[in-house]
Amino acid sequence: MPDTPDLRWLIARELPSLRRFAVALTRDREEADDLVQDALERGLRKRHLWARKGSLRSWLFRVLYTVHLNNRRPTLRSRAETLAADELPPIPVAPRQEDRLELRQVAAALERLPRDQRDPLLLVALEGMAYDEAASVLGIPVGTLRSRLSRGRDALRDLLAGDAIPVDAEDEVPARPALRRVK
């Protein structure tokens, strides 16, 4: 597919939501911007694969998610063996939000969700994607997505219920489990 200005313009329109999803995935702004930049470069190189046959937004998110998974792969073993949960980067919450206990609890609960439940939830709840669109981004059947979404929502509800998520009152950073499972 030829490189056209309108394509770059269309991609530029998606940059804010791509960044938001990248931040949600990586929980680190610098890493998120690296991820988006890698995804953009890959997307432009592979733009002929989109061929204007589907949603550009879905395709861009799929590219970003693929890059994200690829970036994680080489370090999984070492991270799984050595990374204690308290070393995980926190979900960034704007300073003015820090008064909002509920938001901090949601951030902490999202961190504790398994990735296969959290990522569908982010695409549907945060990005407002239709189920088939989110399934396409994640590369899973739509039925699987629904199932993971349902379990993820219930798990999030359980985590947020009662005092399931203690918050350290001193530094106001959500406390984390002793060890985070890395898949």
Next chain:
Amino acid sequence: MTEDPIREIDLLAYADDRLDVARQAAVEEYLRDHPDQAARIADHRRHVALIRELYAPVLAEPVPARLAGALRPAPSSWPRHGLRAAAMLALCVTTGLAGWWLGGGQAGPPVVETMVRAANEAPANGGGVTLASARSGLLDTLLAADRPMGELRLAAPPLDALGMVLEEADALRHEDGTPILRAGYRTAEGGRFELLIALRPTEAVPTVRTRSVDDRAIAYWEGGGATFALLDPEGVVDPLAVARLAELRLIERATGNGGSTASADGGAAAESSEGSGSVAPSSSPLLQPVDLSDDDRVSDSL
């Protein structure tokens, strides 16, 4: 008619506001009779709102310049593909093809601009004469039969040795009369780029440089009696590797060294007649490797 029971899938869709009005009313009626489920779905909806609020600041931030820059055409990715490292391998070409003068006497960059603008104005497979598919072998067309310099042959150099397949070629002519060959190639990975070639004297500019023309990033160089411009917005190729091989193949064709234009390697050619016989390639070309380790000689400031 049996009423369709409310299932989990309906409750999820209701939580996401994805039901039509009729089904939404049915779910609401169901929830009135099932307070536990109603509380669950209400929590789901509240969590969606909280998740959006959690990340709303990110959405409101200005996009970092480096991300916007990644969407600008090409050059930022060239160094990543070896421009800087491969600068060590650039070639200096001194050749007797200087007599092949068709460029209208313009100095370096203006010719490049003319080439790129001609290509911009001529859409692929529309602005010029589509010669043939590369797979059909030799591609011939008359490029400059009306040029005072007479009949010339310009071949789109085969780059098979780099794993790049010539897919098509156009003969373009800019309004100033400059004849240009535009050749489209495909890499082994499926990436595409274009090479523009205009015959003109070689005035010893042995460096591959980058330049922006009409917001398109190009790499250009001179050699083999021609000016080359590489349009590679995807950054799929190493410009210096292309430069080296393209010049070599062009000279081989022009001088008869290394095979004729009718070789079976997929070359494309444009040809015109030399009426007076006053112009002919002179002595064999000489390829001289030049160490271009000084990055200043390769502008990647675009």
